[in-house]
Amino acid sequence: MTLDLTDRKSFFSRCRRLVIKVGSAVLTGPRGLNRVMIHRLSDQIAELRERNGDCQIVIVTSGAVASGVRKIGLSERPRTIPHKQATAAVGQGVLMESWEAAFDKYELLVAQLLLTSEDLAHRHRYLNARNTLETLLDWGILPIINENDTVVVEEIKFGDNDQLSAMIAGLIGADLVINLTDTQGLYDCDPRTHASARLIPVVNRVDAKLLACATPQPGAVGTGGMLSKVNAARKCLASGIPMIIAPGKERDILLRLFEGEELGTLFLPRKRLYHGKKLWLANLPKPAGDLILDDGAVLALQKRGKSLLPIGIREIRGTFGVGTPVRCLDQAGNVIGIGLCNYRSTEIDQIKGRHTEEIEGIIGYKHSDEVIHRNNFVLSGEDIEEERAEGGTDA
Numbered sequence: 001m002t003l004d005l006t007d008r009k010s011f012f013s014r015c016r017r018l019v020i021k022v023g024s025a026v027l028t029g030p031r032g033l034n035r036v037m038i039h040r041l042s043d044q045i046a047e048l049r050e051r052n053g054d055c056q057i058v059i060v061t062s063g064a065v066a067s068g069v070r071k072i073g074l075s076e077r078p079r080t081i082p083h084k085q086a087t088a089a090v091g092q093g094v095l096m097e098s099w100e101a102a103f104d105k106y107e108l109l110v111a112q113l114l115l116t117s118e119d120l121a122h123r124h125r126y127l128n129a130r131n132t133l134e135t136l137l138d139w140g141i142l143p144i145i146n147e148n149d150t151v152v153v154e155e156i157k158f159g160d161n162d163q164l165s166a167m168i169a170g171l172i173g174a175d176l177v178i179n180l181t182d183t184q185g186l187y188d189c190d191p192r193t194h195a196s197a198r199l200i201p202v203v204n205r206v207d208a209k210l211l212a213c214a215t216p217q218p219g220a221v222g223t224g225g226m227l228s229k230v231n232a233a234r235k236c237l238a239s240g241i242p243m244i245i246a247p248g249k250e251r252d253i254l255l256r257l258f259e260g261e262e263l264g265t266l267f268l269p270r271k272r273l274y275h276g277k278k279l280w281l282a283n284l285p286k287p288a289g290d291l292i293l294d295d296g297a298v299l300a301l302q303k304r305g306k307s308l309l310p311i312g313i314r315e316i317r318g319t320f321g322v323g324t325p326v327r328c329l330d331q332a333g334n335v336i337g338i339g340l341c342n343y344r345s346t347e348i349d350q351i352k353g354r355h356t357e358e359i360e361g362i363i364g365y366k367h368s369d370e371v372i373h374r375n376n377f378v379l380s381g382e383d384i385e386e387e388r389a390e391g392g393t394d395a
């Protein structure tokens with residue numbers, strides 16, 4: 001797909017696979033879950049599917065906690081984890097039942113998927129989730145996804161649905177992520193505190209300057225805040241997927257976007273950077289451990305496109321097995337990238353700082369010279385732009 005905006009309408013019409021994320025700020029009114037909003041959005045989604053016969057849509061919906069608060073009759077949002085989990089357990093049912101009823105009038109089937117970051121952190125579970133989603137889309141069923149708040153604890157949390165939607169987009173190779181929230185899009189500073197804030201219509205690169213525009217504090221009912229949406233956009237761009245932050249409460253917002261109206265903030269990637277395994281790695285929510293590297297290894301990975309050898313490893317943090325994704329950090333703690341280990345953490349601890357010829361003598365075998373092979377490694381942050389889209393298989 002060409003990322004040319006000269007004809008906005010045709011750009012949108014070429015997006016056949018969509019992830020639509022709807023924030024609590026859109027779905028929640030003073031009386032809890034705003035069912036009218038759910039009906040309006042589902043009317044538009046049904047219309048989009050009708051207009052573009054083969055268009056496939058995945059919904060990532062927030063609002064379980066906000067719905068639960070109202071249903072239980074709590075006076076404020078829960079603060080402790082058990083209270084949040086219990087509130088979400090009540091609210092998720094209400095939320096799902098509303099989406100289901102709204103799509104029922106179009107005879108559109110929906111499916112609920114509740115995920116934790118662990119479900120996508122392990123490659124086989126990631127592929128499993130992908131197979132389920134592909135099957136549902138194949139059958140013309142609308143997957144409706146939320147984080148599994150009821151069982152989630154800090155260690156296995158995506159954080160928020162902005163991150164989850166970016167990961168789902170990578171998982172299914174979406175053509176576009178539409179992030180619906182309660183502002184017109186991304187402003188050059190927080191519009192709550194700066195009356196002069198101006199909307200940014202198009203973004204090609206998420207850098208430190210852009211990240212500084214968005215504050216992490218969400219609105220009264222949100223979780224992610226604008227910073228999380230910009231970070232999600234960064235993930236999408238790294239995967240070569242466009243994302244738009246758009247005003248979800250605006251009348252006919254989805255239809256108007258597809259009519260080519262200039263609304264929201266559109267993040268446009270220059271090109272698709274990663275595929276298959278590398279795409280999964282680039283978007284991984286939580287790696288299993290860290291390797292601290294010396295300056296030579298950092299240079300080799302960042303500038304020379306090399307694999308990681310044991311000689312450049314200074315320290316290992318965490319306990320992990322072979323094939324596990326781990327982060328590579330420089331000695332100042334900056335994340336260099338993420339890759340799959342060829343040795344387990346206890347073995348790496350023994351061979352760190354040593355030459356490859358010494359591996360066998362130390363641990364009794366050697367199946368590769370590299371601790372992380374370049375084919376199983378992606379650079380992070382700014383440098384990700386430099387990495388070439390080397391194939392990588394999907395399995």
Ligand SMILES: Nc1ncnc2c1ncn2[C@@H]1O[C@H](COP(=O)(O)OP(=O)(O)O)[C@@H](O)[C@H]1O
Binds near residue numbers: 023183214221223224
């Ligand atoms: N630079 C910015 N541009 C737009 N909105 C911003 C910015 N910085 C902070 N915000 C705030 O982010 C809020 C949206 O985040 P959040 O409450 O998490 O929404 P949602 O529930 O849709 O995820 C907006 O209500 C807005 O006040």
Ligand SMILES: N[C@@H](CCC(=O)OP(=O)(O)O)C(=O)O
Binds near residue numbers: 061066149
């Ligand atoms: N999983 C939570 C929503 C978390 C979240 O990311 O909220 P939001 O920032 O409103 O998209 C819920 O359903 O209440």
